[in-house]
Amino acid sequence: MEGLYQHTNKQVHEVQSYMGRLETSDKESVHLVENEIQARIDNIFSNLERLEILSSKEPPNKRQNAKLRVDQLKYDVQHLQTALRNFQHRRYIREQQERQREELLARTFTTNDSDTTIPIDETLQFNESLQNAHRGMDDLIGSGTNILQGLRDQRVTLKGTHKKILDVANMLGLSNTVMRLIEKRAFQDKYFMIGGMILTCVIMLLIVQYLT
Numbered sequence: 713m714e715g716l717y718q719h720t721n722k723q724v725h726e727v728q729s730y731m732g733r734l735e736t737s738d739k740e741s742v743h744l745v746e747n748e749i750q751a752r753i754d755n756i757f758s759n760l761e762r763l764e765i766l767s768s769k770e771p772p773n774k775r776q777n778a779k780l781r782v783d784q785l786k787y788d789v790q791h792l793q794t795a796l797r798n799f800q801h802r803r804y805i806r807e808q809q810e811r812q813r814e815e816l817l818a819r820t821f822t823t824n825d826s827d828t829t830i831p832i833d834e835t836l837q838f839n840e841s842l843q844n845a846h847r848g849m850d851d852l853i854g855s856g857t858n859i860l861q862g863l864r865d866q867r868v869t870l871k872g873t874h875k876k877i878l879d880v881a882n883m884l885g886l887s888n889t890v891m892r893l894i895e896k897r898a899f900q901d902k903y904f905m906i907g908g909m910i911l912t913c914v915i916m917l918l919i920v921q922y923l924t
Contacts, residue, residue, distance in 0.1 A: 713766040717781060720759040724788050727752050731792065734799050742803065749796055756789045 730749050737745050760782060767778035 713763065713770065713778065716759060716763060716766070717785075720756055720763065720785055723752060723756050723759070724785060724792070727756070727789070727792050731795060731799075734796075746796065746800060749792075753789060753793050753796070756785075760786050760789070 727749055730745065730752070733745050734742065734749075763782045763785070764779075767775065767782050770778045
C-alpha cells in the first residue's frame with residue numbers, strides 16, 4: 713500500500729503543477745493541457761479506489777491512520793477537479809463573449825435597414841441571459857466551495873476527536889494494567905492475612921499450653 717500511496721501523492725503534486733500551466737497556455741494548446749490534467753485526475757481516482765481497499769486490509773492499529781491519509785488525497789484531488797471545471801467554465805464564457813462581440817462588430821447596418829433594432833435587442837437579451845447564467849454558475853461554484861471547506865473542517869474535527877479517543881484508549885489501557893496489579897496485590901495480601909492468622913493462633917495455643 714505504501715508504494716501506491718507515494719505514487720498517487722506524487723501524481724497529485726504533478727497535477728497541481730500542471731494547473732499553473734492553464735493560465736499561461738494559448739488558445740490552441742489549452743485544450744490539450746486540460747485533457748492531460750483530466751486524464752491524470754482520472755488515474756488518481758482509480759488509484760484511490762485501490763488504496764481504499766488496501767487501507768481496509770491494514771492491521772487494526774494502522775487502519776485508521778491509513779484511511780485518514782487516503783481521505784486527504786481524495787480531498788486534494790477533488791479540489792483539483794473542481795478547480796479544473798471552474799477554469800473550463802470561465803474559458804467557455806470568455807470564448808462565447810468574444811464570439812458574440814466579433815459577430816456584432818462584423819454585422820453591418822444601414823440607415824434604411826428596418827431589421828436593425830430587432831437583432832440588437834435580441835443580442836442584448838441574449839447577453840443579459842448569459843450574464844445571469846454566469847452569475848448563477850458563480851453562486852453554485854461558491855456554494856460548492858463552501859461545502860468543500862465545511863467537509864475539510866469536519867475532517868479536522870474528526871482527526872482531533874480520533875486523537876482524543878486514542879488518548880482515552882491509552883489511559884484505559886493504563887488503568888486496566890493498574891487494576892490488574894491491584895487485584896494481584898489484593899490476592900497476595902489475602903494469603904498473607906490468612907497465614908498471619910494461622911500463625912497467631914498457633915502462638916496463642918502454645919502460650920496457653922505453656923501456662924497450663
